[in-house]
Amino acid sequence: MRPQPPTQNVSDDNRDELIKMLNRALASSIDLSMQAKHAHWNVKSRAFVELHELFDRIADHARKQADAFAERAVILGGVALGTVRLIARDSELNEYDLKAVTGDEHVRALAATMRDHVDDLRGAIDTCARLGEVITENLLIEHLDVLEMDTWFLEAHLEDEYAGSSSARPSEESTQERPVHHYGVNRGPSVKAPGPAPLKSRRRARPNASLLPHRPGMSSNWSSPSSVGMAGSTNKLLPIGSSPSSARRKRRGAPVAQACGLHAVGYSTGNLVSSRGYPANASGRR
Numbered sequence: 001m002r003p004q005p006p007t008q009n010v011s012d013d014n015r016d017e018l019i020k021m022l023n024r025a026l027a028s029s030i031d032l033s034m035q036a037k038h039a040h041w042n043v044k045s046r047a048f049v050e051l052h053e054l055f056d057r058i059a060d061h062a063r064k065q066a067d068a069f070a071e072r073a074v075i076l077g078g079v080a081l082g083t084v085r086l087i088a089r090d091s092e093l094n095e096y097d098l099k100a101v102t103g104d105e106h107v108r109a110l111a112a113t114m115r116d117h118v119d120d121l122r123g124a125i126d127t128c129a130r131l132g133e134v135i136t137e138n139l140l141i142e143h144l145d146v147l148e149m150d151t152w153f154l155e156a157h158l159e160d161e162y163a164g165s166s167s168a169r170p171s172e173e174s175t176q177e178r179p180v181h182h183y184g185v186n187r188g189p190s191v192k193a194p195g196p197a198p199l200k201s202r203r204r205a206r207p208n209a210s211l212l213p214h215r216p217g218m219s220s221n222w223s224s225p226s227s228v229g230m231a232g233s234t235n236k237l238l239p240i241g242s243s244p245s246s247a248r249r250k251r252r253g254a255p256v257a258q259a260c261g262l263h264a265v266g267y268s269t270g271n272l273v274s275s276r277g278y279p280a281n282a283s284g285r286r
Contacts, residue, residue: 010076014131019078021124022069022136026080027090028117029066033059035096039110045103051157055110058150065143072139092120107157114151121147 010018040055070080081090093116097109121144128137 010133014133015076015078017127018131018133018136019073019076021127022073022076023078023081024090024092025121025124025140026066026069026073026082027087028092028120029062029069030082030087031091031093032113032117033062033066035093035113036062036110038096039100039106042101043103043106044101045106047103047157051103051106054153054157055106058110058114058154061146061150065147068139068143072136076136093117104158107154111151111154111158114147114154118144118147118151 036055036059040052040059043051043055045051066082070082073080081087093113096113097105100106100109121140125137125140125144128134128140
């Protein structure tokens with residue numbers, strides 16, 4: 001004798017209809033899981049790892065869905081029909097495309113099967129609503145949500161179907177008419193971004209000799225060698241910022257002294273005396 005089901009508030013007629021509906025959904029769920037496994041095993045694509053894992057996740061969700069439908073059918077007092085022969089008889093899904101090889105082919109074949117299963121579950125939800133069976137209706141809605149999410153993930157891999165639409169990729173004319181943005185500022189299509197400001201000349205102007213202060217021991221003549229007292233050497237004063245010739249620069253013993261903002265370059269290695277009468281060492285320091 002079959003034990004009394006816990007659902008006492010469901011009539012016998014409604015109970016039989018719900019059990020038959022759940023067994024059809026059970027067969028379709030198992031069929032979907034096996035079709036997803038077929039795609040999981042046979043897909044060939046550059047995105048193999050991603051599709052391989054996605055197909056396996058869809059198959060796992062379909063198995064959980066089938067388990068929930070079978071348990072609900074038993075709770076209502078029925079028998080879950082889950083053998084291979086009964087699944088092949090009761091499944092409402094179409095046969096899988098066995099010629100599919102590439103990733104896009106498997107995605108299209110499995111997506112078509114999942115959309116058919118979505119329509120079947122929506123019809124089952126309407127049946128539960130008509131019969132007033134809230135628990136079974138909520139169970140179907142829960143798994144329908146997961147199924148639609150998996151269908152969305154799967155169809156997102158079909159790039160070719162979205163490439164031809166005008167909303168996906170703008171035309172060249174519409175791209176040229178758009179204003180150009182520079183650093184977040186809309187400057188319009190014909191306005192160019194401002195370039196860097198030109199660098200100012202860094203050369204220092206030559207000082208006016210007449211404006212230099214006169215100090216003892218210093219001649220007002222710009223090229224006079226008496227402005228710096230150097231014993232036993234001939235000197236030439238150079239303006240600030242200028243440099244001696246390469247021949248003079250190579251002489252290691254040429255002493256350098258600085259007085260009144262002028263550079264003096266000596267040609268001998270004698271003792272240096274600054275304009276103030278202090279002796280200077282070989283490095284030009286006092």
